[in-house]
Amino acid sequence: MDERRADAPYDATDAGTSADRLREALAAHGITLPSLGVDLPSYAGALPCRQLVALGNCNLATADRLTAVLRAAARR
Numbered sequence: 774m775d776e777r778r779a780d781a782p783y784d785a786t787d788a789g790t791s792a793d794r795l796r797e798a799l800a801a802h803g804i805t806l807p808s809l810g811v812d813l814p815s816y817a818g819a820l821p822c823r824q825l826v827a828l829g830n831c832n833l834a835t836a837d838r839l840t841a842v843l844r845a846a847a848r849r
Contacts, residue, residue, distance in 0.1 A: 788812070789826035795826065802842045806831050 795820040796809050808829020815825040831839070 788826055792826045804835060804838050804842065
């Protein structure tokens with residue numbers, strides 16, 4: 774896993790790479806977030822800003838599955 778400081782600058786590829794890694798990790802647990810991607814409005818400003826990964830909307834079954842996976846991982 775990439776270890777970065779919270780205030781470290783990111784370039785345009787970082788948000789996409791982060792989204793791809795998250796998509797792969799979720800898929801390993803049978804979870805798909807169809808709207809997962811780069812938050813494009815975070816690039817719209819003239820000033821440098823922190824890029825965002827948009828997690829998007831998901832149905833209740835997906836939210837419950839994600840919760841179960843996170844809880845199981847926390848118990849390890």
